[in-house]
Amino acid sequence: MTELTRRSLLAGTAAAAAATTLGAMPSFAAAPAVGKQAPAFYRFKIGSYELTAIHDGIWYRDIDAKFVGNAPWAAVQKAMADAYMEPSKLQIPFTALLVNTGSKLILIDTATGGQLAATAGSFTANLAAAGVDPKSIDTILISHFHPDHINGIKDKENKIVFPNAEINVPEPEWAFWMDDAKMNAAPDGMKPAFRNARRIFSDLKDVKRYEPGKELAPGITSIAAYGHTPGHTAFAIASGNQSMLLLSDTTNNPWLFVRNPDWHAAFDMDGPMAAENRKKLLERAAVDRMLVQGYHFPFPASGHIVKTSATTYDLAPVLWQPSL
Numbered sequence: 001m002t003e004l005t006r007r008s009l010l011a012g013t014a015a016a017a018a019a020t021t022l023g024a025m026p027s028f029a030a031a032p033a034v035g036k037q038a039p040a041f042y043r044f045k046i047g048s049y050e051l052t053a054i055h056d057g058i059w060y061r062d063i064d065a066k067f068v069g070n071a072p073w074a075a076v077q078k079a080m081a082d083a084y085m086e087p088s089k090l091q092i093p094f095t096a097l098l099v100n101t102g103s104k105l106i107l108i109d110t111a112t113g114g115q116l117a118a119t120a121g122s123f124t125a126n127l128a129a130a131g132v133d134p135k136s137i138d139t140i141l142i143s144h145f146h147p148d149h150i151n152g153i154k155d156k157e158n159k160i161v162f163p164n165a166e167i168n169v170p171e172p173e174w175a176f177w178m179d180d181a182k183m184n185a186a187p188d189g190m191k192p193a194f195r196n197a198r199r200i201f202s203d204l205k206d207v208k209r210y211e212p213g214k215e216l217a218p219g220i221t222s223i224a225a226y227g228h229t230p231g232h233t234a235f236a237i238a239s240g241n242q243s244m245l246l247l248s249d250t251t252n253n254p255w256l257f258v259r260n261p262d263w264h265a266a267f268d269m270d271g272p273m274a275a276e277n278r279k280k281l282l283e284r285a286a287v288d289r290m291l292v293q294g295y296h297f298p299f300p301a302s303g304h305i306v307k308t309s310a311t312t313y314d315l316a317p318v319l320w321q322p323s324l
């Protein structure tokens, strides 16, 4: 006689149940892994304006003790570990913002053009997935001349990607990066950025230069936020009774630089000035409870700034909203 235990009884019952259920169901073969993400774009509204955040990818940048000039490496590593990043590999996502005012399509910064990191360069594909033809973009606003913001103006073959767009750049950025004397005086490590700015801009016919502080399009005002670069610019976007702050590169990865706004990142050309403007804009965003967008924030790169002490902040990222 077979000894009936509780385990064999349960197994037998489960097997019988499974046989019954499976017998009644069509069978499915194992599905192959897909191995890629869905297109990454995210829409939201400010007043009557429809905004679309377009993701370009992430740069996994190796960092070392020199990366934050005014903080101990152990503190930087702890901030990385607290955010579940590898201690010496900073995640730098890229997200550009498209604003549809109802009469104009305005793109703010243009991503990497696939020319910076192997894990970035999906902006054009994501723009297409969002249903936007690069030819339909009327205006481009540039925050500053670092390659991850301007390279998307041209493809790898130096062909312009947005043939009908008027390109607007901050005057102090142009004055700095297009000045040959400044390029010649710059340390060797900075010279490629000067040459890259020339590659992008020097043969474009009509690049408009704007003074930060000016309204550049209805409801879109530039804000001087110097320090990251000599003419680095943030933007306020307002429509109806709603507004938001586009921080550009006022803070890089928020888990480091919103939480530690005093830290001077290696790519902040004037660390103290960058930190001063960072704290000013984070404070304004926290006090006014403004929605913010950060070019290097985790996709979809927007959220609110929470004040966590007299001198520190945190990012409360937006949750995916299924409707606008």
Ligand SMILES: [Zn+2]
Pocket (backbone or CB within 6 Å): 146, 148, 149, 249, 295, 296
């Ligand atoms: Zn950047």
